[in-house]
Each structure stands twice: as structure tokens, then as C-alpha cells.
Amino acid sequence: MKITLIQIGKTEDKYLLEGIDKYEKRLKHYINFSTVTIPALKNTKNLNFEEQKKKEAELILKSINNTDYVILLDEKGKVFTSVQFADQLNKHMNRAVQNLVFIIGGPYGFDEKIYARANEKLSLSTMTFSHQMVRLFFIEQIYRANTILKGEPYHHE
Template sequence: MTITLLTIGKTDSSALQNLIENYTARLKHYVRFEMVVIPDIKKTKNISENQQKEKEGEVLLKQLQPADFFVLFDEKGKQFTSVGFADLLQKHMNSGLKNLVFAIGGPYGFSAAVQKRANAKISLSKMTFSHQMVRLFVVEQLYRGFTILRNEPYHHE
């Protein structure tokens, strides 16, 4: 299985980027993983938030194949414990799924078209986090999930 993380815009903080790269390198020991950074939409001063979401959504959807299982990180999604998230990863691997694609939206979230295409939604918390910080949380939780599945000593209950 390949896991892809689609994100909108580059990470501005070098400290965050270093941590993301660290967990990405660790994660690659367990699964084929890639992060695809979709460039920020240019000239957003004269368009509405909804128009920006639509434009980001068009680019995001072009990254998908019909057979991809597409999961949004969205505050209205289902919440998991780390062990529950690991179980979800195992379920997808056991199903023979080839591509598991996660997406983190831009600052205004996802367009209606992206929401419609999604197979599932996951919430990291009832709180709202910056879309840049969520990247770190996601790659860390993916790494944690695989260490849980391998009974490695990273996660403590």
C-alpha cells in the first residue's frame, strides 16, 4: 500500500518543516509514503474564501485516481485514539488497498466537490489547528500507528 498526504501550500516554519521531514523519514521504514504539496493559489486578494476553496479543490482532485481511498482531515470527521487509527491503517492494508490518500485542506477547508469525493473524514480534535501544524500531527500519527502495529516501544498506553 502507498500512503499519500496531499497538502495545500508549503510550510512556512523551518522548525515545523524539520519535524515533518524527521517523521516522514521514519515513516518510510514502514510504508511507501509521499507528501504532495500543492502550491498556494495565487492572487487570492480579489476572490472569496469559497472561490479559493473551489480552486484548491480542482487541483486537489486532479491528484486522485478513481480507485484511491480518499480521506479528509476535517474537524467534522470521526475521531480516533492512536490505537484506533493504527487499527484503521491495518484494516486498509488487509483489504488490499493500493492507495490510501489523505488530504489536509487550505486555511478555509475543502470545497463541496472535494467533500463529495471523500470516502471518509477524520478529525484530529474538536479544536482547530493551523493547516500547517496538522501536517506534523498527521505524519507523527502515521508513524505512531505503524509502531503500534509492530509492537515497537514508541507508543505508551
């Protein structure tokens, strides 16, 4: 199974980039993982939030295939413990999902079209994080899940 993480706009803060890079390098030893960064919209001055989300949605939908299993990172989604999340990943692997796609929304969240396409919604907390911070928190959770599935000590250290 391949995991793809779709995000909008480059990660800007150095402290986030360093953390993301660290877990991305570790993850490569466990699973086929890649990130797709959709370029941030330009000239957004004349667009309201809804228009911006619609435009982002068009770009997101172009990056997804019909057969992809799509999970949105969304504060209103289902909350799992790290062990439960690892079990979920394992279930997808056993169901022979080819490409598991996680999507982190833009600064204003997702357009309805993306909610309509999604197979599931996953929440990291009922609190709201910046779309940039979620990248680091979530990649660490994917790494953690893989160490749990391998019975490695990372989760218990």
C-alpha cells in the same frame, strides 16, 4: 499499500519543517509514504473564501485517481485513539487498498466537491489547528500507528 498525503502550499515554518522531516524519514522504514504539495494559489486578492476553495478543489481532484481511497483531515470527522487509528490503517492494508490518500485542507477548509469525493473524514481533535500544524501532528500519528502495528515500544514510552 501506499500512503499519499496531499497538502496545499509549502510548509513555511522552520520548526514545523524540522519535525515533519524527522517523522517522514522514520516513516520510510515502515511504509511507502509520499507527500504531494499543491502550489498555493496566486493572486487571491479578488477571490472570496468559497472561490478560493473551489479553485483548490480543482487542483486537488486532479491529483487523485478514481481508485484512491480518500480520507479528509477535518475537525468535523471521526475521532480515533491512536490504537484505533492503527487498526484502521491495518484494515485498509488487509482490504488491499492500493493508494490511501489523506488530504489536509487549505486555510479555509474544503470545497463541497472534495467532501463529495471523500470516502471518510478523520478528526485529530474537535479543536481547529492551522493547516500547517496539522501536517506535523498527523505525520507523527501515521508513524505512531505503524510502530503500534509492529508492536514497538514508541507508543508506550
